[in-house]
Amino acid sequence: MxxxxxxxxxxxxxxxxxxxxxAMEAADIDGLLLYGNNWHADFxxxxxxxxxxxxxxxxxxxxxxxxxxxxxDPIEAERARAETTHEIVLADDLVGMAKSLLLRGGNxxxxxxxxxxxxxxxxxxxxxxxxxxxxxxxxxxxxxxxQEEHVHVRRAAALADRGYDIFRAAARPGRKDYELIxxxxxxxxxxxxxxxxxxxxVGGREVRGMAPPSGKVLxxxxxxxxxxxxxxxxxxxxxxxxxxxxQPSELQLKSFxxxxxxxxxxxxxxxxxxxxxxxxxAENDVFRGYGLGQYVTSEYTRVRGHGVGLFPDQKPQVLxxxxxxxxxxxxxxxxxxxxxxxVGYLVLGDTIIVTxxxxxxxxxxxxxxxPS
Amino acid sequence: MRRxxxxxxxxxxxxxxxRKRLSRLQEGFAKEGLGGLVLYTxxxxxxxxxxxxGFTPYWSEGLxxxxxxxxxxxxxxLSKRVSAWIRSVMPIGSIENTPQPAAAIGHKLAAANIDRxxxxxxxxxxxxxxxxxxxxxxxxxxNDATALFRSVRIRVDATEISLVRRADDLARHCxxxxxxxxxxxxxAADIExxxxxxxxxxxxxxxxxxxxxxxxxxxxxxxDGLGEHFAIRLSLSLQGSWVRRTITLSLISEAQxxxxxxxxxxxxxxxxxxxxxxxxxLQNGFPGKITAWTVEACVGSYPLEVVRRSGGTQAxxxxxxxxxxxVSVISAQADLNGVTWLGAGPVIGExxx
Numbered sequence: 023m024x025x026x027x028x029x030x031x032x033x034x035x036x037x038x039x040x041x042x043x044x045a046m047e048a049a050d051i052d053g054l055l056l057y058g059n060n061w062h063a064d065f066x067x068x069x070x071x072x073x074x075x076x077x078x079x080x081x082x083x084x085x086x087x088x089x090x091x092x093x094x095d096p097i098e099a100e101r102a103r104a105e106t107t108h109e110i111v112l113a114d115d116l117v118g119m120a121k122s123l124l125l126r127g128g129n130x131x132x133x134x135x136x137x138x139x140x141x142x143x144x145x146x147x148x149x150x151x152x153x154x155x156x157x158x159x160x161x162x163x164x165x166x167x168x169q170e171e172h173v174h175v176r177r178a179a180a181l182a183d184r185g186y187d188i189f190r191a192a193a194r195p196g197r198k199d200y201e202l203i204x205x206x207x208x209x210x211x212x213x214x215x216x217x218x219x220x221x222x223x224v225g226g227r228e229v230r231g232m233a234p235p236s237g238k239v240l241x242x243x244x245x246x247x248x249x250x251x252x253x254x255x256x257x258x259x260x261x262x263x264x265x266x267x268x269q270p271s272e273l274q275l276k277s278f279x280x281x282x283x284x285x286x287x288x289x290x291x292x293x294x295x296x297x298x299x300x301x302x303x304a305e306n307d308v309f310r311g312y313g314l315g316q317y318v319t320s321e322y323t324r325v326r327g328h329g330v331g332l333f334p335d336q337k338p339q340v341l342x343x344x345x346x347x348x349x350x351x352x353x354x355x356x357x358x359x360x361x362x363x364x365v366g367y368l369v370l371g372d373t374i375i376v377t378x379x380x381x382x383x384x385x386x387x388x389x390x391x392x393p394s
Numbered sequence: 395m396r397r398x399x400x401x402x403x404x405x406x407x408x409x410x411x412x413r414k415r416l417s418r419l420q421e422g423f424a425k426e427g428l429g430g431l432v433l434y435t436x437x438x439x440x441x442x443x444x445x446x447x448g449f450t451p452y453w454s455e456g457l458x459x460x461x462x463x464x465x466x467x468x469x470x471x472l473s474k475r476v477s478a479w480i481r482s483v484m485p486i487g488s489i490e491n492t493p494q495p496a497a498a499i500g501h502k503l504a505a506a507n508i509d510r511x512x513x514x515x516x517x518x519x520x521x522x523x524x525x526x527x528x529x530x531x532x533x534x535x536x537n538d539a540t541a542l543f544r545s546v547r548i549r550v551d552a553t554e555i556s557l558v559r560r561a562d563d564l565a566r567h568c569x570x571x572x573x574x575x576x577x578x579x580x581x582a583a584d585i586e587x588x589x590x591x592x593x594x595x596x597x598x599x600x601x602x603x604x605x606x607x608x609x610x611x612x613x614x615x616x617x618d619g620l621g622e623h624f625a626i627r628l629s630l631s632l633q634g635s636w637v638r639r640t641i642t643l644s645l646i647s648e649a650q651x652x653x654x655x656x657x658x659x660x661x662x663x664x665x666x667x668x669x670x671x672x673x674x675x676l677q678n679g680f681p682g683k684i685t686a687w688t689v690e691a692c693v694g695s696y697p698l699e700v701v702r703r704s705g706g707t708q709a710x711x712x713x714x715x716x717x718x719x720x721v722s723v724i725s726a727q728a729d730l731n732g733v734t735w736l737g738a739g740p741v742i743g744e745x746x747x
Binding site: 095114139 | 397473483519522523579582584587600610614616629699700
């Protein structure tokens with residue numbers, strides 16, 4: 023497989039193609055139809071290595087590894103022609119052209135994923151198109167990681183650390199929250215990072231979570247929470263940190279120690295073979311030990327970590343009721359982020375690689391409540 | 395994801411304007427026999443819900459139910475903790491945080507004995523949401539209501555015109571003031587930062603580093619050196635209103651003069667009262683041969699989508715409207731004595747009462 027011009031096909035994509043072909047053979051599937059947009063780009067990216075920005079796309083991945091990529095935006099189609107060797111179809115009518123493509127394939131078995139996002143105009147003809155739900159076939163592949171994929175996650179994690187330094191230096195009294203993000207986005211673009219999942223919280227006890235920037239002005243004593251999630255060659259790594267504008271107070275430091283302890287407990291629990299539930303319980307038990315049990319419920323927090331890879335928030339979600347087992351080489355973040363009643367919302371988390379005996383941390387950023 | 399400034403202000407997007415848009419839409423329900431209308435949103439397709447409520451999701455997805463009368467209901471998979479933020483950027487309607495937005499909307503339809511709803515862009519509606527909306531027994535019939543929505547959407551009001559003009563002013567400013575050099579990545583990053591620092595909600599920059607090789611606009615990860623002639627494409631939004639601008643640059647002074655003449659002619663065309671008049675000017679009064687063009691507009695859930703393009707294709711499905719679009723973006727490609735020139739910019743007309 024050779025990429026056009028100077029764009030070499032990555033070892034990670036070659037590994038994914040091999041894994042996908044083997045999975046399709048085992049499941050006796052002839053073709054896999056993958057849907058994607060800029061929110062859920064992961065399934066499409068897994069099979070095509072194309073990172074979609076605008077519009078919607080469908081990739082038909084054949085068992086022999088060939089890919090037909092249907093894109094409904096002409097500029098995206100032109101970019102795909104430059105970046106990949108796939109057959110690219112500019113689909114003014116995405117649904118109609120996908121149906122025609124599937125019908126041309128004749129009597130064969132095609133699975134689709136993520137099925138819940140598949141356009142209804144295709145799904146309602148599933149029987150005629152011999153289409154089934156291919157989620158199970160590819161979801162495990164998305165969760166498990168090859169060492170070829172680790173290369174990109176490691177680089178993303180390193181860039182998250184460097185990006186956080188930029189963010190921290192930008193966090194000064196009088197600056198607006200979106201200005202901090204503008205600076206970090208500039209850094210990421212200069213480093214060749216196209217995408218970054220990032221939300222922010224600024225303030226004190228009134229802050230219950232993170233959201234996009236709203237124009238809030240930083241002032242001394244504010245807690246500034248963020249999760250940086252840069253994407254390198256399609257792979258995300260996340261870093262969650264909290265800083266204080268100026269110097270942290272004793273109360274802020276004391277409150278933060280619960281989060282440091284919870285992160286340590288969660289990370290100590292991680293190893294291949296245990297479930298996501300056990301990691302969540304280890305984190306949450308620390309909060310419960312301090313009488314903060316109500317703050318680990320869905321009223322105050324969403325998850326206690328999650329997988330990272332071609333999607334910034336992929337399975338397994340680290341929750342006490344999620345029994346998905348962790349496997350060696352899986353990449354994930356452990357983050358006991360939640361509200362603390364004394365000081366407000368706090369975050370702390372690192373991306374790791376799961377190993378047979380524990381984990382390998384990918385961040386070198388101190389796990390501390392940092393001054394700006 | 396969206397990570398620029400996301401906000402709402404009464405001055406920029408008055409609630410009265412949103413209510414007017416909603417009531418115009420609701421006026422069409424009876425004729426279509428609809429008990430309500432459902433619109434889907436995610437960050438790739440936020441525009442229809444944004445038009446009616448001002449809301450754009452930074453992540454995840456949601457559904458807006460517009461009942462035959464009264465306030466809309468926004469059901470979203472964004473968690474309850476994000477409700478306060480949603481409220482701060484969506485000044486109209488109620489909010490329901492639920493892992494299954496369509497199920498929540500389905501319950502509301504059942505409670506109101508509504509068995510037929512319109513869905514904007516039904517064929518593109520996510521399969522799982524459609525199944526939940528219809529219910530296990532198919533109690534709710536889904537009708538495609540794209541044409542109905544579009545008939546309201548294309549009546550662009552003065553509020554939208556104002557936002558688009560501001561977005562375009564910002565785009566032009568960024569492209570006029572960025573730090574020029576020989577590193578495509580640095581230039582793209584500088585343009586993006588200027589837009590974000592000025593409060594853009596989202597910014598997408600693509601660079602065609604060598605017009606002699608390809609017509610593709612690449613992202614940062616694929617950029618390094620520059621050819622003799624290159625182009626930069628900037629797309630940005632302010633409060634849900636998107637514009638695009640493309641400029642062509644050259645390292646060769648002779649070509650710079652040629653491009654400047656093309657730019658001036660292109661700007662004159664963009665200043666036309668309509669996209670049809672602009673296209674006419676490009677075909678007849680451009681210092682070179684126009685080899686391809688597209689017209690984009692916001693007519694549904696996409697921020698901008700191709701509604702017409704050269705080669706005879708009328709990409710605008712449904713034929714609900716074939717004439718004047720008050721706001722559109724024209725992208726054009728021209729051959730200037732064997733050198734490729736690319737340009738894009740909005741044609742901003744008058745509001746349609």
